[in-house]
Amino acid sequence: MRVLFALPGLHRYNRGAEVALTSIARELVKTGAAVTLIGSGPRQEGTPYRFIRASSIRRENFELFPFFPLFRSETAYEEATFAPGLLLSYVPNEYDVTVTCGYPFTNWVLRRPALRNSRPPHVFVTQNGDWPAHARNSEYGFFGCEGLVCTNPAYHERNWRRWRCALIPNGVDCERFCPGPAARELFGLPSDGFVVLMVSALISSKRVESGIAAVSKIPDAYLVVAGDGPLRDQIDRTAEQLLAGRFSRVSLTSEIMPALYRSADVFLHLSREESFGNVFLEAIASGLPVVAHDSANTRWIVGEHEFLLKSNDPDEIALQLRSARDAPSALRSKRVARAVAFAWPDIARRYREFLETVI
Numbered sequence: 001m002r003v004l005f006a007l008p009g010l011h012r013y014n015r016g017a018e019v020a021l022t023s024i025a026r027e028l029v030k031t032g033a034a035v036t037l038i039g040s041g042p043r044q045e046g047t048p049y050r051f052i053r054a055s056s057i058r059r060e061n062f063e064l065f066p067f068f069p070l071f072r073s074e075t076a077y078e079e080a081t082f083a084p085g086l087l088l089s090y091v092p093n094e095y096d097v098t099v100t101c102g103y104p105f106t107n108w109v110l111r112r113p114a115l116r117n118s119r120p121p122h123v124f125v126t127q128n129g130d131w132p133a134h135a136r137n138s139e140y141g142f143f144g145c146e147g148l149v150c151t152n153p154a155y156h157e158r159n160w161r162r163w164r165c166a167l168i169p170n171g172v173d174c175e176r177f178c179p180g181p182a183a184r185e186l187f188g189l190p191s192d193g194f195v196v197l198m199v200s201a202l203i204s205s206k207r208v209e210s211g212i213a214a215v216s217k218i219p220d221a222y223l224v225v226a227g228d229g230p231l232r233d234q235i236d237r238t239a240e241q242l243l244a245g246r247f248s249r250v251s252l253t254s255e256i257m258p259a260l261y262r263s264a265d266v267f268l269h270l271s272r273e274e275s276f277g278n279v280f281l282e283a284i285a286s287g288l289p290v291v292a293h294d295s296a297n298t299r300w301i302v303g304e305h306e307f308l309l310k311s312n313d314p315d316e317i318a319l320q321l322r323s324a325r326d327a328p329s330a331l332r333s334k335r336v337a338r339a340v341a342f343a344w345p346d347i348a349r350r351y352r353e354f355l356e357t358v359i
Contacts, residue, residue: 001033003355004095004120006110007102008056008082009075010039014254015201016278017101017127020170025049027348038089040082054085063230069138070104074230075128079105087112092119096359097147101127104139111144121146121358127170129275130155133163147358149351151276152297166354169301171347172281172339179287179332182263186256187224188248189263194221194325197264197288199257199279200271202229207270209238214268214317216242221321223268225249226260261286266324268292270317277301285339287332289324291317303338305331 005025009018018039025035026048035049040056062077071077083105090098092114100106101124111122124132124145132143133155148163150156156167189195196215200206208225212235215223223243225235228251239247252260261267267283269292280301283290292298294308302308307320307327 001028001352001355001359002036002094002096003028003033004036004038004090004098004110006038006086006090006098006100006106008040008054008078008106009059010037011041011044011051011053012039012058013041014257016170016276017125019254019278020127020276021099021101021125023171023173023344024348024351027344028352030345031348031352033352036095038086040085052089054082054089056082056085075102076104082106083109086110093117095120097121097123097355099123099125099355101125103128103132103143107132107143107145123147123149123355123358125149126151126155127275130159133159147354149354153300154297155275164358166350166357168347168350168354169342170276170278170281171342171344172278172285174285174336174340174343176258177261177282177285177339178258179336180258180262183259184263187250187260187263189224190222194218194266195264196221196223196266196268196321197226197261197283198223198268199226199260199282200269201227202231202235204231205271205273207272208235210270210312210314210317211268212239212242212247213314214321215246217314217318218321222246223248224260224264226252226257257282258286261288264288266291266321268317268321274298281339281342284335287335289327289331289335291320291324301342303334305334 005021029035029048038052038054043051056078059074059078062074079102086109097120098110122145132140133148148165149168150165156165159165184191198211215221267288267290272293290302290306292308294310307324309320
């Protein structure tokens with residue numbers, strides 16, 4: 001089976017979609033698949049798949065651009081600049097199936113008519129939402145695929161009647177994300193304080209500022225935020241006002257992220273809607289209690305023993321943070337065991353079965 005994954009952020013970012021597609025690619029190679037990735041990052045030594053670089057302009061350069069249909073975010077602008085390089089690099093008859101979570105431009109390029117023979121079937125993954133699959137307005141009316149991977153049950157229920165669907169969550173590397181000794185000095189964190197961790201893109205839907213307000217209610221708490229995005233300056237200003245001396249923001253490589261999780265006491269994530277939320281798995285695999293917005297999708301991932309709420313009140317969020325800090329240590333083993341069910345080898349097996357069906 002010859003599989004192509006295409007996305008501008010591949011080898012450039014270590015965010016949820018990029019981590020997921022790269023992890024699946026690595027595992028598919030172990031099953032005997034011939035896998036190619038096309039992305040805008042640099043080639044990396046020792047990767048088990050073939051990597052082709054197609055240049056694009058980084059999404060950060062478009063943060064102040066206007067957003068409107070077709071260009072609804074900075075990532076859409078990035079995709080548009082990625083499309084020409086992808087067109088030049090993509091040879092349809094070299095693949096049995098193509099995969100992306102990028103819409104509109106990456107999806108359109110991979111589904112373009114082939115000049116010779118026919119193009120391979122295309123699989124779309126709902127890493128960034130299922131809007132392309134079910135919306136009918138504007139550019140969404142031009143969406144198409146031969147297979148749809150739904151990353152949560154709500155997406156599957158909404159789309160299975162129209163598309164060939166598979167419900168496949170994201171996964172986690174349980175060998176890297178696991179309980180272990182803290183390394184607080186590595187990140188400049190207080191050695192004996194209550195450390196709260198948020199791992200998030202700095203965009204409004206992630207509600208990082210709500211997390212800052214909640215942590216400010218706990219006098220001995222320190223908040224570390226791992227992430228970047230358009231709201232970085234605004235978040236830094238809010239933290240300076242409410243958490244002076246008790247806040248740090250870091251941007252780390254994927255290799256060092258497990259050590260950061262092990263250095264925290266509680267994981268906090270307040271986004272109301274997530275296509276999946278890889279960070280939940282990374283947290284529970286590390287044994288961390290989770291404080292998060294209560295939703296069916298979140299419970300589907302973390303189970304019934306975490307600290308979920310629907311309130312926006314900083315005092316109530318702070319109360320849950322304290323409860324999570326004081327939770328029985330026996331719950332740690334249950335979290336780790338739950339994460340094992342999402343290990344990448346099993347997720348990749350399910351991908352392979354679905355891709356074979358689509359082919």
